[in-house]
Amino acid sequence: MAREPDLPDPASRGREQAHSPGMPWRDRLSTSWASPRQLGARVAVAVAAVLVAGVPFCLLLLFVQTHWGPLLEVDDSARDGLHGYALAHPLFVTLMRLASDSGSATAWQVVTVLLAGFLLWRRRVRLALFVVVTIAGSSLVNSLVKASVNRARPVVDHPLLHEPGQSFPSGHAQAAAAGYAVLLVLVLPHLNRVGRRVAGTVAVLMVAAIGFSRVALAAHYVSDVVAAYLLGLAWVAVMAAVFQVWRHGTPYTRASEPAPQAAQGGRPA
Numbered sequence: 001m002a003r004e005p006d007l008p009d010p011a012s013r014g015r016e017q018a019h020s021p022g023m024p025w026r027d028r029l030s031t032s033w034a035s036p037r038q039l040g041a042r043v044a045v046a047v048a049a050v051l052v053a054g055v056p057f058c059l060l061l062l063f064v065q066t067h068w069g070p071l072l073e074v075d076d077s078a079r080d081g082l083h084g085y086a087l088a089h090p091l092f093v094t095l096m097r098l099a100s101d102s103g104s105a106t107a108w109q110v111v112t113v114l115l116a117g118f119l120l121w122r123r124r125v126r127l128a129l130f131v132v133v134t135i136a137g138s139s140l141v142n143s144l145v146k147a148s149v150n151r152a153r154p155v156v157d158h159p160l161l162h163e164p165g166q167s168f169p170s171g172h173a174q175a176a177a178a179g180y181a182v183l184l185v186l187v188l189p190h191l192n193r194v195g196r197r198v199a200g201t202v203a204v205l206m207v208a209a210i211g212f213s214r215v216a217l218a219a220h221y222v223s224d225v226v227a228a229y230l231l232g233l234a235w236v237a238v239m240a241a242v243f244q245v246w247r248h249g250t251p252y253t254r255a256s257e258p259a260p261q262a263a264q265g266g267r268p269a
Contacts, residue, residue: 099212
């Protein structure tokens with residue numbers, strides 16, 4: 001009697017279709033964010049990311065709180081050098097203002113609303129919640145840390161900006177790090193290798209430009225920006241791990257509809 005051929009694992013077939021280059025963007029976004037087999041590995045990566053970013057952040061916080069000399073020298077030198085250059089180059093100031101404004105709270109509020117709205121339209125409620133909680137939560141964490149540290153902003157002659165509030169860590173830089181990290185988390189799984197490199201490069205350049213502009217405009221010290229990057233990435237890693245566990249702890253389908261056919265080995269709905 002001839003042996004029947006082995007049937008492929010339905011979940012594997014669904015995942016293969018989810019990453020098929022020919023699948024429409026909508027269908028790819030509607031498929032599972034990660035397979036259950038990948039959950040443990042991704043949570044472990046998130047924990048490692050928290051440690052990698054959290055330890056340097058705690059050191060920077062300690063150095064700022066104790067007024068560590070070498071750190072203050074770096075901060076003051078960058079502040080004075082960049083501010084002096086900015087005063088002599090109006091075009092540089094204009095470019096720095098544009099970069100700074102692109103990372104403002106208003107800009108990220110617009111991005112968050114548009115992105116969450118798109119995900120809700122696609123009935124991806126948990127992904128929309130991930131976007132809102134991660135980006136808005138990062139801003140809240142930033143405000144709490146600023147109030148706790150209570151570091152004064154840089155003081156210069158002929159200031160280019162008049163920013164209220166405390167300095168450590170930079171709100172613009174943290175919003176950029178967290179916001180672009182969220183965008184990459186959502187977009188990278190649906191891009192090919194070249195697309196991933198382009199998206200990653202653009203994100204890194206934008207985050208770097210926004211952080212640099214805050215120092216160039218004497219709104220923050222270098223340590224404020226670096227600490228903001230670390231705190232923002234650590235926060236995204238925590239939220240990604242939490243939502244991965246939540247997502248796979250209680251299986252979710254689109255708007256309580258039957259599971260997509262891809263999960264049963266068929267074509268996506």
